[in-house]
Amino acid sequence: MANNVFYDNQAYGIQLYPQANDVICVCNTVDGGVTRGGTVVGSESGLTDNVTIVGMIGTNAPWYCIDLYDPASGDAGNNTYDSLGFGNGSGDFRAGTGMTYTNCTHADPLYVNRAAKNFTLQSGSPAINKIQPARYGYVPSTDIDGKVRVTADAGAFAF
Amino acid sequence: MAGTSKVVTGLTNGTSYSFRVGAHNSSGYSAWSSAVNSTPTAPSGQFGALLPARLIESPGSVVNVSTLSALTSALSSASNGSIINITSSLNGGGVAYTITRNATSAAPIMITSSPGVLLTNFAMIEVRGSYLRFRGLDVGFGTIDGIKINVSANNIEVDHCLIHNAALNGINIQDSPANIQIWNNRV
Numbered sequence: 588m589a590n591n592v593f594y595d596n597q598a599y600g601i602q603l604y605p606q607a608n609d610v611i612c613v614c615n616t617v618d619g620g621v622t623r624g625g626t627v628v629g630s631e632s633g634l635t636d637n638v639t640i641v642g643m644i645g646t647n648a649p650w651y652c653i654d655l656y657d658p659a660s661g662d663a664g665n666n667t668y669d670s671l672g673f674g675n676g677s678g679d680f681r682a683g684t685g686m687t688y689t690n691c692t693h694a695d696p697l698y699v700n701r702a703a704k705n706f707t708l709q710s711g712s713p714a715i716n717k718i719q720p721a722r723y724g725y726v727p728s729t730d731i732d733g734k735v736r737v738t739a740d741a742g743a744f745a746f
Numbered sequence: 747m748a749g750t751s752k753v754v755t756g757l758t759n760g761t762s763y764s765f766r767v768g769a770h771n772s773s774g775y776s777a778w779s780s781a782v783n784s785t786p787t788a789p790s791g792q793f794g795a796l797l798p799a800r801l802i803e804s805p806g807s808v809v810n811v812s813t814l815s816a817l818t819s820a821l822s823s824a825s826n827g828s829i830i831n832i833t834s835s836l837n838g839g840g841v842a843y844t845i846t847r848n849a850t851s852a853a854p855i856m857i858t859s860s861p862g863v864l865l866t867n868f869a870m871i872e873v874r875g876s877y878l879r880f881r882g883l884d885v886g887f888g889t890i891d892g893i894k895i896n897v898s899a900n901n902i903e904v905d906h907c908l909i910h911n912a913a914l915n916g917i918n919i920q921d922s923p924a925n926i927q928i929w930n931n932r933v
Contacts, residue, residue: 588928589797596916596933606922611797716758724796731930736793743930 590731590743592706594618600648601626604656606633613725614642616706616742617652618698624648625675628665628686629656636664636685641725642718642741643670644696644706651681653691658683669718671696671741690719696742707744717741757786800927801879801903804829804856814843817857821845827853832883833860838868840889849877851901858882870894870918879903888912892933899923909933 588610593600600617603610604627617625625648628638635656645652652672655662662685670691672679680688697712699705708714718726718739729735730745740746757763762785769776806827811817812834820830826849849855854877864884865871870891873880876899885892885907892909893916895902900923909916909931916933919926 590929591931591933593916593933597912597914600933602915602918607919608922613797716761720792723792724794726793727797727929728793731932739793 588612588615589727590614590729592616592618592731592743594704594706595620596624597621599623599625599627599654600645603628603638604635605631607635608637610638611725612638612640612643614727614730614741614743616644616646616744617648618644618646618701618706620648620650623650623654625650625652625654627651627654627656628662629654629658629683630660630662631656634660634662636662638665639725640665640667641669641722642739643667644714644742645670645672645675645679646696646698647674647701649676651675651677652679653681653686653688655681655683655686660684662686667691668722669739669741671714671717690717706742708740708742708746710746712740712746714741715746761785798925798927800929801854801877801901802852804854804879806853806855814838821847821855821857824855825853826850826855826877829856829858831858831860832863832865835862835864835866837866838871840867840869842869842872842890844872845875845878847875847878849875851877853877854879854901854903856881859884872896873899873902875899875902877901879905880907881905883907883909885909886911888914891915891918894918894920895923895926897921897923899926901925903927903929904931905929907931 665686694713696714697709699707716738731743736745764781766781808829856879858881872894892912
């Protein structure tokens, strides 16, 4: 799942449960939402394991940027890297079993015009080159609009 | 001097740096040269190396359809590799439209649409087949989901689609389908 924009959805932008195993989710932008927003990972009727999230931008959700459906579940091997959260109602990265967060930070991604649903990045955005070299292999070579990615930017839009 | 070089380490990709040089010998120091700017970038060859391979482009001819019944017929009878192009907006009447066609890895079938075509008022477009590519569709006002990829579906790609105003989920991937690729969509 790569280079997608999710915005103003009724519930979660991205739902990875139940049993959404072995998902690679890279360079997506998720903004707003009515009841939840953001991304949820976890178990309901079955465990969700081995989810890799890289370069997510999750902003302005009523709930979390990354939510865990059941923070006390037995999910295992889920990892989120190099992601940004900002303006989320309950926090950015929900802690719980089975999920690690590496280089995930709270910062305004500086969209060009959020009100107009323009989620491209302004100069100086902390999303620019957010993804660390160890995860370059997950970075798509182009962005949602086909623009060649020169730097390892988080989100659907290359700077 | 010709042949003189200096390797600068510790730079950050994407950050612009300015460089200038000067010389020194027994007569003293030269003026600084004009500055040159350079921005290091990640080796592009490293990007994408850990991502799974996408489905190949559908190699066959285009089949135009303008009604739901024609779409159903095309899905069942079109050759593997065909590109099925929906040329008129379709109203699903609140009913789920299920696609069970199985194509092949060498010849995926692509379902696409002409500009301005809206697939509206389906309960969902439910995908249960294999080696199918959905590209550039405008799916709106699903009474449940926009596109649902379900159960036995495998090797499905949704690319450059606009999926909006669904009552529940934009894209719903459910019950252990395999190798599902969701790229470049606005949901």
